[in-house]
Amino acid sequence: MGFMKVLVVGSGGREHALCEALSRSPRVTKLYCAPGNGGIDDVAECLPDLLASDFDRLAEFAEQNEIGLTVVGPEAPLVDGIVDYFTECGLTVFGPSKAAAQLEGSKAFAKELMGRHNVPTAGYETFTEYAPARDHLEQLEYFPVVLKADGLAAGKGVIICEDRDAAIAALTEMMEDKRFGEAGATVVVEEFMRGEEASVHAITDGNTLFVLPTAQDHKAIFDGDKGPNTGGMGCYSPAPVVEGMQARIERDILIPVLDGLKKEGIEYRGVLYAGLMITKGGPRVVEFNCRFGDPETEVMLPRLENDLLEVLLASATGTLDKVGEPAFDARPCVGVVMASEGYPGPYQGGKPIAGLESAGAMEDVLVFHAGTRKPEDGGISTAGGRVLCVTARGDDFRSARDKAYAAVGAISWDGEYHRTDIAHRALGREATA
Numbered sequence: 001m002g003f004m005k006v007l008v009v010g011s012g013g014r015e016h017a018l019c020e021a022l023s024r025s026p027r028v029t030k031l032y033c034a035p036g037n038g039g040i041d042d043v044a045e046c047l048p049d050l051l052a053s054d055f056d057r058l059a060e061f062a063e064q065n066e067i068g069l070t071v072v073g074p075e076a077p078l079v080d081g082i083v084d085y086f087t088e089c090g091l092t093v094f095g096p097s098k099a100a101a102q103l104e105g106s107k108a109f110a111k112e113l114m115g116r117h118n119v120p121t122a123g124y125e126t127f128t129e130y131a132p133a134r135d136h137l138e139q140l141e142y143f144p145v146v147l148k149a150d151g152l153a154a155g156k157g158v159i160i161c162e163d164r165d166a167a168i169a170a171l172t173e174m175m176e177d178k179r180f181g182e183a184g185a186t187v188v189v190e191e192f193m194r195g196e197e198a199s200v201h202a203i204t205d206g207n208t209l210f211v212l213p214t215a216q217d218h219k220a221i222f223d224g225d226k227g228p229n230t231g232g233m234g235c236y237s238p239a240p241v242v243e244g245m246q247a248r249i250e251r252d253i254l255i256p257v258l259d260g261l262k263k264e265g266i267e268y269r270g271v272l273y274a275g276l277m278i279t280k281g282g283p284r285v286v287e288f289n290c291r292f293g294d295p296e297t298e299v300m301l302p303r304l305e306n307d308l309l310e311v312l313l314a315s316a317t318g319t320l321d322k323v324g325e326p327a328f329d330a331r332p333c334v335g336v337v338m339a340s341e342g343y344p345g346p347y348q349g350g351k352p353i354a355g356l357e358s359a360g361a362m363e364d365v366l367v368f369h370a371g372t373r374k375p376e377d378g379g380i381s382t383a384g385g386r387v388l389c390v391t392a393r394g395d396d397f398r399s400a401r402d403k404a405y406a407a408v409g410a411i412s413w414d415g416e417y418h419r420t421d422i423a424h425r426a427l428g429r430e431a432t433a
Helices: 013-023 055-064 075-079 082-088 098-105 107-116 130-139 164-176 246-263 296-303 308-317 356-360 397-410 424-432
Strands: 004-010 028-035 067-072 124-127 145-149 158-161 187-191 196-204 209-211 220-222 226-229 234-237 270-279 282-289 333-340 365-369 386-393
Touching: 004 013, 004 055, 013 028, 013 296, 013 308, 013 365, 013 386, 028 055, 055 067, 055 082, 067 082, 067 308, 075 082, 075 098, 082 098, 098 107, 098 246, 098 282, 107 124, 107 187, 107 246, 107 282, 124 130, 130 164, 130 187, 145 164, 158 164, 164 187, 196 246, 196 296, 196 308, 209 246, 234 296, 234 397, 246 270, 246 282, 296 333, 296 365, 296 386, 333 397, 356 365, 356 397, 365 397, 386 397, 397 424
Parallel strands: 004 028, 004 067
Antiparallel strands: 124 187, 145 158, 145 187, 196 209, 196 270, 220 226, 234 333, 270 282, 333 386, 365 386
16 A cells, blocks of 8 residues: 545544544545544645535545545435445545445334344334324333434434323424424334443444444433433443453344345445444344444544554455454543533534643643634634544543543633533443452
């Protein structure tokens, strides 16, 4: 593999973490990010006028600038077929095809695939009309139940309903009120699985698996995992709840899904991200995603010791069997999301952020930008719900957590909000070990 220019598509914390890891590769001669954000241009040249949805202009840029590899961060362009578009243009791109990305783009497709290939998951029913779905909920004998909008809903289309009234209200919001637009035209009604959630990411070329460190996300907005779900309020890696289960997860979940897709004529290349529930009966799939998780990427990639460019390029070109074994920093990594007050509901942007330099200068700390921008008068200001993910590595979870929160304490803006208990499960396990 020679030296090359690389383009990362996206604008969040995940893309900042991808750019940071790629910038460590000695083979990357120039790194671009489209459109990028206020912090990414510390490690890559941002292209604010190139949006992730603008396939033709992105491909034109890649051709004109002799980009050796394009890395697609967000799910929407993958589901919409950006990989197919780039491939038809003769460009090398990391990510699954449109057909493969259905694994995330359609909950019903994923559930039916798992059913056909005996992948452990929750029992479910799929509905395309309101009346039969409501009848089903009226007759259900067990609650809570989980309602999922079939299509992409930015991580917010999954609602846990404690009782019948809540389930019918959620169904009405999805199918009648069109809260999630066309994403809620089909709804999956699923049994509620009890256990602890964890994330397993594998990079694949359709045949070989390169499994990344495990991670555990905190989705709820408030301490104690209370309140509405968000895109993620913090994360840590590894996830102790999955320790000792990796071989079983590969055997029972990852390999059967890849093989099942292949049997059905779909080669899957890119990230295969399994959101799992670790139940008393073992790991079961909550959902699959076709891209790196966010904020999981921000705590996984700082631990990766392999050359990320080599791994992603091998996935894209079908040569992952030539890459060595995954190598990781053994130290845990904890990431705390700093958000705008009001998120995941309405919030105000444009707030100047103070303390970024002092936080970033702390040992073992990385500050990943998500919703930020650089105003013309200088500095960095907020421009999203989730604004930063502040990560730190330490010799144990407590050390990593303490470093992360020390860095969070150095950063401030008007209306900043963060959870104060990220990694509480890992700390609890560490204390009893």
